[in-house]
Amino acid sequence: xxxxxxxxxxxxxxLIINLGTPDSTGWFDIRKYLKEFLSDKRVIxxxxxxxxVILNIFILTFRPSKTAKAYKEIWMKDKNMSPLRYYxxxxxxxxxxxxGSENIIIDYAMRYGNPSIKSKIYKLKDEGxxxxxxxxxxxxxxxxxxxxxxxxxxxxxSEMRWQPSLQIVPHYESNPLYISAIVESIEEKxxxxxxxxxxxxxxxxxxxxxxxxxxxxxxxxxxxxxxLITEKFSKIxxxxxxxxxxxxxxWLEPYTDITLEKLPxxxxxxxxxxxxxxxxDCVETLxxxxxxxxxxxxxxxxxxxxxxxxLNDRESHIKLFKTLVEKYLFLK
Numbered sequence: 001x002x003x004x005x006x007x008x009x010x011x012x013x014x015l016i017i018n019l020g021t022p023d024s025t026g027w028f029d030i031r032k033y034l035k036e037f038l039s040d041k042r043v044i045x046x047x048x049x050x051x052x053v054i055l056n057i058f059i060l061t062f063r064p065s066k067t068a069k070a071y072k073e074i075w076m077k078d079k080n081m082s083p084l085r086y087y088x089x090x091x092x093x094x095x096x097x098x099x100g101s102e103n104i105i106i107d108y109a110m111r112y113g114n115p116s117i118k119s120k121i122y123k124l125k126d127e128g129x130x131x132x133x134x135x136x137x138x139x140x141x142x143x144x145x146x147x148x149x150x151x152x153x154x155x156x157x158s159e160m161r162w163q164p165s166l167q168i169v170p171h172y173e174s175n176p177l178y179i180s181a182i183v184e185s186i187e188e189k190x191x192x193x194x195x196x197x198x199x200x201x202x203x204x205x206x207x208x209x210x211x212x213x214x215x216x217x218x219x220x221x222x223x224x225x226x227x228l229i230t231e232k233f234s235k236i237x238x239x240x241x242x243x244x245x246x247x248x249x250x251w252l253e254p255y256t257d258i259t260l261e262k263l264p265x266x267x268x269x270x271x272x273x274x275x276x277x278x279x280x281d282c283v284e285t286l287x288x289x290x291x292x293x294x295x296x297x298x299x300x301x302x303x304x305x306x307x308x309x310x311l312n313d314r315e316s317h318i319k320l321f322k323t324l325v326e327k328y329l330f331l332k
Contacts, residue, residue, distance in 0.1 A: 008128030012104045012329050013164070015120055016092055016135045016321065017149050018280060020112030021082040025071045031064040037112040042148040045211065067283075074286040085110070087280035088137070090313035095321050104329065105129055111149050121156040124164070131165045133328045135321060137279035139178060140221035141171035142207055167328040173221040174228055177323055181316035182225075182276055183232045189272060189308045190236075197236050197304075198268040201259065202226045203289060204277040206242035206251040219252055225276050236272075243275075244284050260293050264301035271297060274308040279317075281310045 022033035038044055038059065044051055076086055092108040099106065105127055109120040124132055134153055138145040150168055157163050172178050186200065204222040212219050226240045243256035263271060273293060275285045290307040297305050311317035 008126070009130055010103065011124075011128040011130065012101075013124035013127070013129030013132040014095070014099075014104060014106040014135065014325050014329075015117075015124060015132060016088065016095070016106075016108045016137055017117060018084060018088045018108070018110055018137045019145070019282070020110035021084045021282070022071065023114060024080075025068050025075050027064050027068055030068045030071065031060055033113050034063060034067060035060055040112075040144075040148055042151065043144045045208075070283050070287045073291060074283055082282065083286060084280045084282035087310075087312045091137075091280070091318065091321065094313055094315075094318045095325075098318050098322050099326070111152060117149070117152045118156045121153065125160070125162075129164055131167070131328075131330045133167045133169065133325050135169045135325055138277070139171060139175075139279070140173045140204065140218055140225060140277055142218035143211060143216050144207060146171060165330075169324045169328070171221060172320070172324060173225045175320065175324070177316070177320040179225070179228045179232060181311050181314070181320060182229055182274070184316055185308055185311060185314070186229075186233055186272070186274060189306060193304070193306060195270055195304045197272045198270045199263065200236050200238040200272045200274060201241055201256070201263075202229065202238055203241050203243045203256045203273055203275050203293075205284060206245050206255070208247075209250045209252060212252060222277065229276070243288060256289070256293065257296060260297045260302075261300045264297065269301065269303040271302060271305050272308055273305070275310060278310045280312055285310060 020033065020037065022029045035055070038055055039052075041048065071082065074083060076083055079086055088108045088110075092106055096104075096106040105124060107120050107124065109115050109117045111117065121132065134149070136146045136149040138149075141147075153166070153168070157166060190197070202225070207216060207218055222242075223240060226238055230238050239259075241254050241256040241259045242252040245251040245255060263269075273289055275289060278285050285307065294305045294307075
């Protein structure tokens with residue numbers, strides 16, 4: 001057809017998606033981020049009308065100040081961004097370097113905050129991606145994490161007249177490369193420290209117990225990951241706990257914070273903590289675990305305490321991503 005606009009085609013797109021981050025530590029940016037996050041019906045499964053009243057009148061009035069304080073503790077001031085965004089950007093860049101194909105466009109997005117999933121899906125489509133592979137950065141599937149990423153991706157495609165093909169990489173809690181990378185990070189940390197750990201705590205983000213009761217498999221996947229880690233690394237006992245509970249309802253147990261307070265009384269005074277459910281260090285690992293967790297543990301009589309960093313942008317992590325996405329690439 002005469003004057004038909006030029007249409008790019010023939011490319012593969014890979015979009016890695018993390019949870020999200022506020023744009024700054026300012027009160028309004030924190031509030032905006034929390035509002036989007038806590039308005040997700042998969043995250044908070046309460047009556048929507050009742051929850052919006054509670055959220056807007058109470059939580060979004062008082063919570064942003066507390067959350068801002070936590071982000072200020074870990075904010076990368078020299079880069080003007082949160083660690084989660086920094087490492088997700090680095091993961092995207094290094095995955096592109098490792099795959100090294102001009103026909104594959106690799107980018108990243110956040111489920112909440114910026115850059116949005118919608119903006120990046122449209123960008124990949126405009127750049128000629130006929131096939132898009134989405135990699136949610138959640139090793140253990142949960143409705144409140146992986147499923148809500150899928151929801152948003154599907155919403156974006158539902159608005160498109162000409163849709164690309166779509167592949168979503170499933171959970172990878174038992175992938176051998178993932179388990180090996182975790183074990184490698186544990187061994188590296190043990191070689192760095194001058195003391196012997198009595199115990200390793202594997203702390204995963206929690207979910208309300210009622211989500212588990214309704215059939216969410218997340219708890220089982222977390223236990224499976226810990227079991228597979230212990231099969232490859234048995235020098236030090238490893239236990240599973242759950243962190244970051246919110247509100248008065250019962251969450252998955254045992255709770256990380258309460259366990260940290262009890263361990264010194266049980267003679268476990270030298271502790272390593274790892275967070276296998278987080279692909280990148282963030283406010284939950286750096287502020288909640290590395291700062292608050294250490295303070296609680298030492299206050300109750302603990303002696304030595306270290307957080308093992310998330311896999312972040314280490315080479316073994318990027319190799320895992322490459323393996324996860326390459327089976328879905330349409331290469332000519």
